[in-house]
Each structure stands twice: as C-alpha cells, then as structure tokens.
Amino acid sequence: MIRIDARWALTETGWRPDARVHIGEDGRIASIEAAPAQADPRVELHGAARRTAPEPADATADLVVPGLPDAHCHAFQYGMAGLAERAGGHGDSFWTWRERMYTSLASLDAAGLERTATALYRRLRSAGYTSVAEFHYLHRLGGEPGRRASLATALESSQALARAAAAAGITLLLLPVLYRWGGFGRAELGPRQARFALARDDYRRLIEALLLQAADPALRGTLRLGVAPHSLRACDPEDLRWLLELREALLPDCPVHIHVSEQPAEVRDARAALGQTPIAWLCANAPVDHRWTLVHATHATPGELRELRTRGATVCLCTTTEANLGDGFFPVEDWFAAGGRMSVGSDSNVGTDAAEELRWLEYQARLRRQARAVLVDPDCPHPGTALWRRAVAGGRLSLGSDRPGLAPGAPGELLMLSSEPGLPPDDALDDFVFARRVTRVAGTVTPAGLRLESA
Ligand SMILES: [Zn+2]
Structure with missing residues (x-):
C-alpha cells in the first residue's frame, strides 16, 4: 500500500x-x-x-494529478534524437529522415536497445509520463541488412523493451507491429526494412509467448499487450483482416494502433492503391471503434474526423515529432471543440517531456487562430488542466484502460x-x-x- x-x-x-x-x-x-x-x-x-x-x-x-500516458513511442529512435538535424542539401523531409533512421539501426544490438530504452523510459517517467505504448517493429537487431526477423529475434527485442520498462518502473503497453510490405500494392520490402518483417505464423507465436509473460501476477499489470498494423502501406487489406481475426482469437478488445495520414504522399498513394484515403478506407473496411488509436491523422479531412469522432476512436498527436519531421498541422482546435478523443506520444523521442507535448498543441492552435487560451473546456478555462484531463482520458483509452483519471x-x-x-x-x-x-x-x-x- x-x-x-x-x-x-x-x-x-x-x-x-x-x-x-x-x-x-x-x-x-x-x-x-x-x-x-x-x-x-x-x-x-x-x-x-x-x-x-x-x-x-x-x-x-x-x-x-494522473500521470500522462505516452501513447506512441519508438524507443530505439531515442538513440538518434538530435543527431539528424543537418541539411542534406536536397529537400530534407520525413522521407530523408527515415533513411537516416534506417542507417542508425545497422549497429544496434539487443543490449544497445535495452540501454537506450531504459534511459528513455527513465527520462519519460521523470518528465511526467507514467505509462508508455511502444509501437514496436524492430523485430531483428544487428547483423546484415536484408535478413528477415524470426520468432527468436522478435522475442529478443521485445524482451529487451520489457526489461527496460521494468527497470524504469513504467507501465508498458507493448504493441508488436505487423509490417509486411515496403509500400502500397505489396511493394517488396527494401533490404533495410527486412528486419521489421515477421511471417504471420511467427507473429502469432510472438503474441502467444508475450501473453504468457504478461499474465505473471508479479507484474501487477505493468506489461500489457495490443496489436498494431504498422500502416496501410506496410499491411495490405488481407494482412489487416488476418491480424484482426488473430486479435479476436487471442486478445479480444485489446488496443489497436496504426499510423495513418502522416504524410501527403501516403494519402496520395493510398488513393491510387485502395481508391480511398487511409482513414476513409479503414472506416469502410475495419471495425474502428473506441479501442482504436490512429496515430498522427495529420492530413485527415473534416469528414474523416467526424466519422472518427462518431466511432469514438482516439487520435494520437505527437506534436514535437510531427514538428521535427515537418509533417503538417492536425486541426486540433476543431477536434478539441468537437470533443474528439486525443492522446499524445513522444514518438521519435526528440521531445520527451509530457507537458511540452501539451504546450505545443496549444501554441500551434494560438499561432493559427491568432488568439490565446484556445484548447479549453466550457467548465475549465485553463488550457493546462483542460489539456491534461483530455490527454489522460484519451491516453488511458489508447493504453487499454477505460478509467479517465484518478x-x-x-x-x-x-x-x-x-x-x-x-x-x-x-x-x-x-x-x-x-x-x-x-x-x-x-x-x-x-x-x-x-x-x-x-x-
Ligand atoms: Zn510512429
């Protein structure tokens, strides 16, 4: 006690x-x-x-106050935070950053991942986060590029993260990611993406092994599991259907997290491959509800946001990372005013401070509206409190808890x-x-x- x-x-x-x-x-x-x-x-x-x-x-x-849930994190990227801030001379963007991120993986082994994640999780906790959702697709560490992950390598990296969270004393929602393709239309994986790809059967066995581990009463619920199709570019419709059937069989009602509409090119490619934008396609073809967290949704249309609001889905905003990568502006004022559910994530971990994520949500709204105190509630004129309550309630849902506060x-x-x-x-x-x-x-x-x- x-x-x-x-x-x-x-x-x-x-x-x-x-x-x-x-x-x-x-x-x-x-x-x-x-x-x-x-x-x-x-x-x-x-x-x-x-x-x-x-x-x-x-x-x-x-x-x-309730600790803030960090609803979207890639711990390994903390190892390159602050080291990708120089111009390459040819239109730096999310996509050039992604190439640098792939390069940073060449020398990372399981011990290095555990060290990086432990340092990160301790830092997140000392800055106000008390739980973290790890969107984990690094299923094979070290070695040569071009080799795919196996059950053994996926277990090794998942367990490095579980040990790191235990060392930091932070609650972990581990989201093993299904990553199957290099792009829309079943594009072949690039050699540097191969380490993210797991065969479906290995993915199933990974979930089964982690479920057994998480059920240990000694952990007191500090290790939880959810599922994550990486994105509609890395999971085709057939993969998504398979993953949702697996969820139904093994972890019914668990959180589902997916990257959507972070980049205009992704939205354009989805239209070409699927005939719809990623969010429209998901709403038409998947049981998106309050258990789903859509990460970024930066380029969502007003109609798509109305649909997500109706379904009770949470949008996870990763403002410092989205700013760092030049993703664009999510219409947070409209989403907030409509009562949309939101969580926040440290994502690439270029920012690791819970309050900073909330501060910049409010600041981008002020800059756009040329007004002050924008993200407030009718019963709460203080943006600090209003944002904290919303990010806790949405973050708890993203991490699988229906309790919005203390x-x-x-x-x-x-x-x-x-x-x-x-x-x-x-x-x-x-x-x-x-x-x-x-x-x-x-x-x-x-x-x-x-x-x-x-x-
Ligand atoms: Zn992400």
Whole structure:
C-alpha cells in the first residue's frame, strides 16, 4: 500500500483539496479520502482525548494529478534524437529522415536497445509520463541488412523493451507491429526494412509467448499487450483482416494502433492503391471503434474526423515529432471543440517531456487562430488542466484502460508536483505546462512503486 497526501488532487470529478490517495497492492487506486489531520502534540502531552496517530504518508505533494500516458513511442529512435538535424542539401523531409533512421539501426544490438530504452523510459517517467505504448517493429537487431526477423529475434527485442520498462518502473503497453510490405500494392520490402518483417505464423507465436509473460501476477499489470498494423502501406487489406481475426482469437478488445495520414504522399498513394484515403478506407473496411488509436491523422479531412469522432476512436498527436519531421498541422482546435478523443506520444523521442507535448498543441492552435487560451473546456478555462484531463482520458483509452483519471479502481499512475503555497491548482498546472516558474515534478507513482525526484 502506498499513501500519498496532496494539497490538491485532480480526481475524475475535479480538484479535491487535502486528499489522501491510497494505491493498493494490485497497483490500482484503492481509495481517495480526506488526508488525516496531523496529530496535535499538545493533546498527546496532556493525555486528554488520546487518539491513534494517523498513518504517515509515504510522500506528500502540493498537487497530485494522473500521470500522462505516452501513447506512441519508438524507443530505439531515442538513440538518434538530435543527431539528424543537418541539411542534406536536397529537400530534407520525413522521407530523408527515415533513411537516416534506417542507417542508425545497422549497429544496434539487443543490449544497445535495452540501454537506450531504459534511459528513455527513465527520462519519460521523470518528465511526467507514467505509462508508455511502444509501437514496436524492430523485430531483428544487428547483423546484415536484408535478413528477415524470426520468432527468436522478435522475442529478443521485445524482451529487451520489457526489461527496460521494468527497470524504469513504467507501465508498458507493448504493441508488436505487423509490417509486411515496403509500400502500397505489396511493394517488396527494401533490404533495410527486412528486419521489421515477421511471417504471420511467427507473429502469432510472438503474441502467444508475450501473453504468457504478461499474465505473471508479479507484474501487477505493468506489461500489457495490443496489436498494431504498422500502416496501410506496410499491411495490405488481407494482412489487416488476418491480424484482426488473430486479435479476436487471442486478445479480444485489446488496443489497436496504426499510423495513418502522416504524410501527403501516403494519402496520395493510398488513393491510387485502395481508391480511398487511409482513414476513409479503414472506416469502410475495419471495425474502428473506441479501442482504436490512429496515430498522427495529420492530413485527415473534416469528414474523416467526424466519422472518427462518431466511432469514438482516439487520435494520437505527437506534436514535437510531427514538428521535427515537418509533417503538417492536425486541426486540433476543431477536434478539441468537437470533443474528439486525443492522446499524445513522444514518438521519435526528440521531445520527451509530457507537458511540452501539451504546450505545443496549444501554441500551434494560438499561432493559427491568432488568439490565446484556445484548447479549453466550457467548465475549465485553463488550457493546462483542460489539456491534461483530455490527454489522460484519451491516453488511458489508447493504453487499454477505460478509467479517465484518478478514482478508486483506476490505474495507480500518479504525478506529484511541487508548487507555490497558496497558488490555485489550475494556475499551478498551467505553470507546469507553460512556464515551470514554480511548479515542478516532485515524484511519480506507478504500480511498480514510488519514485521521488531530487529537487
Ligand atoms: Zn510512429
């Protein structure tokens, strides 16, 4: 049992003053109640009305909020973050960056992946993320390009990530990716893409092995599984149908994540190959619902967004990566105003700060609208709080939990913040998201335990 006392706790029903949050042995929130008043030593001294001293808290914080889920991450790309920022002299783009990313893989072995992922996950946790969805397609490490992955190599890299998450104490949704083709129309895989490709039977056996591992009660739900067709360019309609049948058989109702409409060229190629844009094709041919997370959706049309909103799907926005790669603008103001579900992801990990993702969502909306405080709710005029609540609710769904915040039964994933005494909680959370003048990370709780950050 972990007990956290907070001056303010952001619960599913709003800010609650002087709260004590109990996290049970199962890694879930057991209760949220009034923090016990401290025993008055004078009362003890005179022996009158002697009472049992309250259990001390394991930690106290000015603010406790749900930790942010990182709903889209490629841990290995952290190893090249900041090292691809020079012009190549011929129209640098997402596609030239992708070539550099492929090159960076040549020397990465399983130990290197585990080191990189451990450093990343620790950094994510110290910056406010308490869970991470790893969109994992690096199914074979090291060696020569051109060789495909096998069950053994896929297990090796998946387990390197699981060990890294355990070392950092961050909850992991592992999304083994089905990656079959080099482009639309069953284009052959390039030699440097071969390491991403798994035969269907090996993919099935990988999922079966990881399911057994995740069921270990000692892990307290800190390792979960979902499925991920990489994109409609890397999975053709037949692959997608097969994958969804496998999901139905082995992990019904688990999260499904897919990259869609990140680049105009991808949208154009989908039209040529499938006769529709990726999102329109998915909605017409797959059971897209609240279990689905569509990553990026940068070039979605208003009609496509209406359809996704109706189906309850979550759009995962990876603003720092999308900005870094020059992807374009997702119409976040319209999506937010329509009540669309959103999560955020660190993606390439060029940005690793939970609040930074939210800050730049708001800033791109301000720059476009030439206005301030755009991403707010009718009941919450503070963008820091409004964005945090939305990104937690959507992020939890992306990671397979229906609980949108702090409440009994919800995942025990908390972020503790220190701030200025007397500052109202909405102002403190705005400060954390936008300025960090006085509000800082004090610690985190995950089902793996409590970790305090040094001031
Ligand atoms: Zn991605």
